[in-house]
Amino acid sequence: MNSRYTEAVDALTTQIVDHDGVVIVVLAGEVDMATGSDPLAGAIAAVKRTSAGLVVDLNAVTFFGSSGINLLVAARQHAQSMGVPFAVVADRPAVLKPLAMTGMDVCLAPFPSVPDALTAIRAQPSVPPQSRC
Template identity: 45%
Template sequence: MTEHTGLAVGTEVNGGIPLVRVSGSLDAGSGDPVAAELDAVFETGPESVVLDLCEVDFLGSAGIALLINARHRAARLGIPFAVVADRRAVLRPLQISQVDSALPLHPTVADAVAAVRLLST
């Protein structure tokens, strides 16, 4: 996992599906490493992608924009994409901005992996 000021990001494979894990604050000052990690994953042409935000303790507007961009990129590439979020610090900003309805949100990694598997078959 790559560490940046207030943020850690890394990718592992969960049953053949890239799982990008993020921890810390996801905002204007820390979004670039996450965007770069997602870019690298999308460039491999995966069958699907899961973004795990369960360890994110702050989600700012730049982080929300990053999520929307990742969702749009996945859709353009025809890659099933899911976001794992179970903390109020992530869910509340998504609800307030009404982005929660535009993202495939799941409470656990297992739920997200099952959802993208279903879409990629």
């Protein structure tokens, strides 16, 4: 048997955590076209109830495709339209390389850890609704 077909698929899991009013979405597994429903939908709903910030933690993501980048851009635009600070956490090459290859690392400016992202969000309590990226 070919081992490629016997390995378990690394499904995406989503956990939403409230950290003193900042919504943290922790994604783990693969973010690609097969991901299915929007894993950030619950976070966007939570952000509508609290406006302290939105952090997307990708440190447990094992594969990050173009649909993942599109997901982040849409979440960032949605947060900005509500004036909510947005941050991405990523320290794995599986996420950092696609972001760098597309130039989105400049627009999304990922932080290496959740505490770093929380510090940045709290330093900027609101964001302008328009952005250059």
